[in-house]
Amino acid sequence: MLSKKQARAFFLIGTLVTFLVFIGLTVYSLSEGNDQTNKENLTAEVVRGKEIWESNNCMGCHTILGEGAYYAPELTKVIDRRGEGYIKAILMSPVPWQPNGRKMVAYGMTEAEATDVISFFKWIGEIDLNGFERIVSPLAKDRFNN
Amino acid sequence: MKYKSQKVAYWFFALSLLLLTLQIVYGFVMGFARVGMDGLHEFVPFNTARAVHTNLLVVWLLSGFMGAAYYIIPEEAQRELVSVKLAYVQLITLALVGVVAIIGFHFNIWEGRKFLEIPRPLDYLVVINVLLFLGIILVTLFKGKRRTTTALVLSMGLFFAALLYLPGMITFDSQTMDSFFRWWVVHLWVEGVWELIMGGILSFLLIKLTGVDREVIEKWLYVIVGLTFLSGVLGTGHHYYYIGVNKIWIIVGGIFSALEPLAFLAMALFAVNMYRKGEKKHPNKLALYWTLGAAIVSFVGAGLLGFAHTLPQTNIYTHGTLVTAMHGHLAFWGAYAMIVFAIISYSLPNMTGRKLYESAIGRAAFWLSNIGMVGMTVAFGVAGVVQVYMERKLKMNFMEVQQEIEIHFIVLIICATIFATGITLFIIDFIKHGTPTDEALESNN
Numbered sequence: 001m002l003s004k005k006q007a008r009a010f011f012l013i014g015t016l017v018t019f020l021v022f023i024g025l026t027v028y029s030l031s032e033g034n035d036q037t038n039k040e041n042l043t044a045e046v047v048r049g050k051e052i053w054e055s056n057n058c059m060g061c062h063t064i065l066g067e068g069a070y071y072a073p074e075l076t077k078v079i080d081r082r083g084e085g086y087i088k089a090i091l092m093s094p095v096p097w098q099p100n101g102r103k104m105v106a107y108g109m110t111e112a113e114a115t116d117v118i119s120f121f122k123w124i125g126e127i128d129l130n131g132f133e134r135i136v137s138p139l140a141k142d143r144f145n146n
Numbered sequence: 147m148k149y150k151s152q153k154v155a156y157w158f159f160a161l162s163l164l165l166l167t168l169q170i171v172y173g174f175v176m177g178f179a180r181v182g183m184d185g186l187h188e189f190v191p192f193n194t195a196r197a198v199h200t201n202l203l204v205v206w207l208l209s210g211f212m213g214a215a216y217y218i219i220p221e222e223a224q225r226e227l228v229s230v231k232l233a234y235v236q237l238i239t240l241a242l243v244g245v246v247a248i249i250g251f252h253f254n255i256w257e258g259r260k261f262l263e264i265p266r267p268l269d270y271l272v273v274i275n276v277l278l279f280l281g282i283i284l285v286t287l288f289k290g291k292r293r294t295t296t297a298l299v300l301s302m303g304l305f306f307a308a309l310l311y312l313p314g315m316i317t318f319d320s321q322t323m324d325s326f327f328r329w330w331v332v333h334l335w336v337e338g339v340w341e342l343i344m345g346g347i348l349s350f351l352l353i354k355l356t357g358v359d360r361e362v363i364e365k366w367l368y369v370i371v372g373l374t375f376l377s378g379v380l381g382t383g384h385h386y387y388y389i390g391v392n393k394i395w396i397i398v399g400g401i402f403s404a405l406e407p408l409a410f411l412a413m414a415l416f417a418v419n420m421y422r423k424g425e426k427k428h429p430n431k432l433a434l435y436w437t438l439g440a441a442i443v444s445f446v447g448a449g450l451l452g453f454a455h456t457l458p459q460t461n462i463y464t465h466g467t468l469v470t471a472m473h474g475h476l477a478f479w480g481a482y483a484m485i486v487f488a489i490i491s492y493s494l495p496n497m498t499g500r501k502l503y504e505s506a507i508g509r510a511a512f513w514l515s516n517i518g519m520v521g522m523t524v525a526f527g528v529a530g531v532v533q534v535y536m537e538r539k540l541k542m543n544f545m546e547v548q549q550e551i552e553i554h555f556i557v558l559i560i561c562a563t564i565f566a567t568g569i570t571l572f573i574i575d576f577i578k579h580g581t582p583t584d585e586a587l588e589s590n591n
Contacts, residue, residue: 004295004365011372018379025380029392030326037322037390047319054258057251060193065389066466067325068260070533071180071192073544074466100545101182105191124321130396132388135462135538 036128049120052113061104064124066132072104076129076136079121087121088114147496149220151227153582156497157237158213159490163573165206165244166483170566172199177562180548180555190252197251197263203478204261205244208307210486211343212240215283215300217493218350222297223290228282236278243271259324261332262314269315276308295364296353299371300346306339322390329385336478337378337406337448344440344485345371348417351437351488357426366416373412377405384456388465396458403456410449410481417441430495432508436488439516443484447476447523463538468551469530476523487572498579499586507578511571518565522558529554 028034053059059068064075078087090097090104091114097104109117127133147153175186175195184192220227227233247264250256256263264272283304287297314331318324349367353360383399417438428434451473455464464470491508495501502508529551536547 002365002369004361004368007365007368007372008295011368011375014372015375015379018376022379022382025383025394025398026326029386029394030323034392036392037320039320042319050319050321050324055256056254057193057197057256057258057263059258059260060196060263061191063466065321065325067389068466069193069196070466070468070471071176071196096187100549102545102548103184103187103191105193120321127322127390129388129390130393132462132465136466 036130038123038126041123041126043119043123045116045119046123049116049118049123052109052117053120056105056107065127065129066136072102074136075121075124076127077125077133079118079125084118087118091117147493147582147586149226150584150587151230151233152217152220152493153497153584154227154230154233154237155213155217155493156582157234158209158216159486159494159576161237161241162206162210162213162486162490163576165202165209166569167573168248169199169202169206170562170569172196172202173562174559174566177555177559181552181559194251197256198248200261201247201251201263202244205240207340207478207482207486209240210482210489211304211340211347212236212279214343214347214486214489215279215304217489217497218300218347219283219286219290219297222292222294222350223287224292225286225290228285228289232278233282236275236282239271239275239278243268243275259314259328262328266315269311273308273311276311280305280308294360295367296346296349296360299342299349299367303339303342303344303346307335307343310334310339325389326386326391329382333382333385334379336481337381338375340482341374341378341409342371344444344481345374345413347485347489348413348437348441351433351492352417352420352424354492355426355428355430355434355437356420356424357428358420358424363420366412366420370409370412370416373405373409377402377409381406381456384458384461387458387461399456400458404453406456407445407449407453410445414441414445429501429503430492431503432505432512433488433492435509435512436484436491439512440480440484440488443476443480443516445480447473447478447480451476451523463534464530467530467533467537468526469534472523472526472530475526476519479519490576494576494579497582497586499583500579502575502579505575505578507571508575511568511575513568514571515565515568518561518563518568521561522565525554525558525561529558 061069061072062075063070066074091107091109092111093106094108096106172195175190176192176199178184179192216227216233247268250265251263255265257265283301287293287301310331313327316327318327345367349363352358352363380398380402383395384403386395386399418441421434421438455461455469455473495503532551533547536542536550537544
């Protein structure tokens with residue numbers, strides 16, 4: 001029968017080993033050769049767009065890369081689906097956008113801010129998501145197939 | 147109650163229940179918004195309600211864990227807390243930071259990163275607060291007459307929870323990197339070190355409630371937390387399948403996530419077996435209900451539902467849908483909310499001296515909240531599966547699908563009302579016990 005000492009050794013050694021493997025895999029998957037995000041395209045506009053995305057907690061309703069809340073559409077391939085003009089109109093709208101009655105906060109962004117957010121969406125849209133990009137956005141999926 | 151300073155736990159539990167009440171209110175705001183009743187949109191838009199709902203969850207659970215530690219550590223270390231005054235300072239500052247953060251969310255002041263929305267300056271205050279808490283606990287433990295495995299595991303859990311808050315404070319230009327390290331905090335908390343805290347509290351309660359030998363319980367505690375880390379650390383990979391990092395995580399995350407239910411199964415079997423084995427039948431049946439309930443519901447909510455959602459072949463469809471909300475609700479309820487309720491139910495009569503063990507209100511609270519939460523989980527699950535099918539298989543538009551699944555949110559609101567009734571009864575029972583008193587010292591168990 002297992003003794004308390006052996007149980008402790010199982011806990012300590014198991015934890016240490018898995019943490020080390022986890023750190024190793026992290027280093028491996030984030031190494032230069034394994035980039036799937038096109039890091040070189042992270043321009044100042046994209047970064048400003050991400051800041052606007054975060055400072056307004058867009059993730060509190062939308063999802064991006066499949067993460068966020070589930071109250072409003074996934075935005076990973078949104079430029080593909082809707083085009084820039086549509087997105088810009090929503091972001092700059094001074095009154096709440098309400099497709100099918102569900103309201104979005106009216107952010108009334110400037111043209112420059114809206115352009116930054118669009119740059120951010122474009123960068124997101126180019127990331128290799130291991131196949132999820134073809135599932136997440138129905139219309140984008142159709143385009144992939146054509 | 148054996149030490150006067152344990153009384154401080156009561157106020158942490160009271161804060162917990164207050165914040166839980168607020169969490170439920172904001173949950174209702176979101177539920178009603180989903181069925182088109184969003185009259186509060188101008189003051190509390192969905193993203194505000196959502197940030198308040200999830201952050202309150204974290205703060206009330208942490209407050210519950212801290213209360214648990216302030217109650218358990220003196221008994222385990224066999225001495226008073228080193229400073230009760232500092233513990234009260236810590237309580238008040240924790241409440242202040244939480245309240246300021248939540249008010250800020252109503253004025254667009256936040257970081258906008260799921261679960262970690264608290265703005266940066268407040269992050270530093272959280273760190274100081276948690277360091278103060280850890281200082282009190284660890285110094286008490288260090289100066290104590292004995293160092294038990296239960297106290298050690300609980301303190302380790304709290305220490306690593308504090309340490310793992312730090313990766314969430316690093317800023318990245320890349321959304322993928324941001325997400326990657328955000329999960330170091332969120333996943334390694336809830337599927338890692340928080341389970342140490344849960345295991346520590348569970349072990350303490352089983353020792354007290356079943357009378358089974360401490361050595362036996364603590365041996366199995368090591369095995370369970372060992373299994374937790376063995377599966378949970380590499381199980382982090384299930385958050386990395388589809389966010390723009392290497393495919394290696396699909397293999398590693400897939401395998402180790404599939405092992406995660408084992409840790410929860412072990413925890414459930416452990417709790418039930420210790421109960422069966424125990425010769426001492428503690429009169430506090432409610433505490434026993436919540437303790438065994440936590441072990442069993444966490445296996446279903448976190449273990450089984452988590453397993454169903456994290457298989458890579460399933461997750462490619464369910465990632466970013468209401469299926470996540472289904473798993474999240476029952477997992478948090480079973481693993482963490484119920485264990486906090488268990489320690490409250492056990493310690494409350496000991497701190498106040500009012501042994502209301504046979505309370506009908508208390509039993510109704512247990513059953514109504516559990517039935518309500520299971521109903522909510524089913525409503526989220528049905529809505530989620532329909533959403534996946536319509537949106538990702540039939541390629542329907544997001545809002546069209548949302549209208550189709552609206553009916554499930556009416557069911558959700560009904561079940562949430564049952565749940566909220568259960569919680570209200572629990573709070574009534576809590577208030578009926580009165581406040582802690584030194585006179586309760588004589589009537590210890």
